[in-house]
Amino acid sequence: MSELTKEPVKRVAIQGTAGAFHELAARRYFGSLIEVDECNTFACVCQKVSEGEADFGIMAIENTIAGSLLQNYSLINTHQLKIVGEIYLHIEMQLMALPGISFSSIEHIISHPIAIAQCREFLDTLPPNIKISEASDTAGAARMISEKELDNTAAIAGINAAELYDLEVLEKDIHTNKQNFTRFLVLSTQNVVNTRHNKRSICFE
Numbered sequence: 072m073s074e075l076t077k078e079p080v081k082r083v084a085i086q087g088t089a090g091a092f093h094e095l096a097a098r099r100y101f102g103s104l105i106e107v108d109e110c111n112t113f114a115c116v117c118q119k120v121s122e123g124e125a126d127f128g129i130m131a132i133e134n135t136i137a138g139s140l141l142q143n144y145s146l147i148n149t150h151q152l153k154i155v156g157e158i159y160l161h162i163e164m165q166l167m168a169l170p171g172i173s174f175s176s177i178e179h180i181i182s183h184p185i186a187i188a189q190c191r192e193f194l195d196t197l198p199p200n201i202k203i204s205e206a207s208d209t210a211g212a213a214r215m216i217s218e219k220e221l222d223n224t225a226a227i228a229g230i231n232a233a234e235l236y237d238l239e240v241l242e243k244d245i246h247t248n249k250q251n252f253t254r255f256l257v258l259s260t261q262n263v264v265n266t267r268h269n270k271r272s273i274c275f276e
Contacts, residue, residue, distance in 0.1 A: 084108045084116045084125035090210035090232035092160055096255040097129045100158045111207060113143055120258050121150040128152070128258040134162070135251045137185050147258065154272045156257035164190050164246040167213060167238040168225040174241050177201060181212040182227035190227055193245040213238055 083105050085093035094107055108125050110116045120128040130146075133139050147154070164186055168177060180194070184205045187194065194203060206212040209228035216224050217236035225241060226232070233240055 080104055080106050081127060082106045082108055082125045084110055084119040084128040086110050086113050086116050086130065087208040088211040088214055090213060090228070090235040091208055092162060092229055092253065093129050093131065093255070094210070095229065095231055096158050096160050096253075099160070100129070100156060100255075100257060101127070113140075113146055117146045117150040117152060117258065120152055121260060123260070126259070127155075130256050130258060131253050132157075132256045133254040134185065135253075136189050136248055143256075147256075148274055152258045152260060153262050154256050155259045155261075155263040157270070158255050158257070159252050160255065162189065162246065162251045162253050163229065163244055164209075164227050165230055165233060165240045166193075166225050166227055166242040166245050167216075167233045167240050169216060169220065169222055170237065170239045172222055172225075172239070172241075176223055177225045177241070179204065179221075179224040180227065181206045181215070181224060183207065183209045183212070186227045189247060189251060190245045192247040193242070210235070 081101055083097045083101060085097055085107055087093045088109055097105060097107060108119060113130055116128040116130055119125040130143055131140060132143050179202045181204045186209050187203060210232040212226035213228045213232035213236045216226050217238060
């Protein structure tokens with residue numbers, strides 16, 4: 072219980088690491104007084120919600136550039152979860168590295184494949200010797216650089232990850248589409264009554 076509100080702290084499953092856009096979506100929707108449960112995959116998010124290990128799940132379902140994440144619709148149906156809310160985030164990508172590292176020292180850039188695709192126009196301008204590699208999560212890439220002190224590597228992630236893992240932004244707003252938004256769904260095993268709801272989701276078979 073929170074001493075201020077006396078309300079139970081909600082446990083929210085997210086895909087990714089602390090500092091990821093999924094965590095930002097969770098905290099904007101529920102507020103700061105939540106316990107975040109990090110999951111490596113979207114399937115893990117749905118499983119934790121369906122088995123009662125988490126009260127809610129936050130899962131990306133649609134992006135301006137990547138389009139609909141069709142496999143996530145299937146996961147919602149398979150686990151028989153309810154869509155009880157949604158939130159949109161403006162996705163802004165930053166290139167970040169350890170403090171004091173110059174751009175000329177970077178030999179390797181890592182990030183989630185969708186983030187890499189969202190920054191392709193910027194990445195195509197880089198020297199060919201810089202290696203681009205995929206990671207399971209944007210914030211996870213930032214955390215790895217911080218924990219392993221990789222002084223020749225940069226991550227593409229949101230500003231929250233830079234602040235959380237004490238990294239410096241080398242290049243700001245490197246995403247190609249400046250109007251890039253992701254829609255996240257709030258998932259539960261139970262219907263949540265909310266008089267502000269104005270949308271209903273229906274699955275046909």
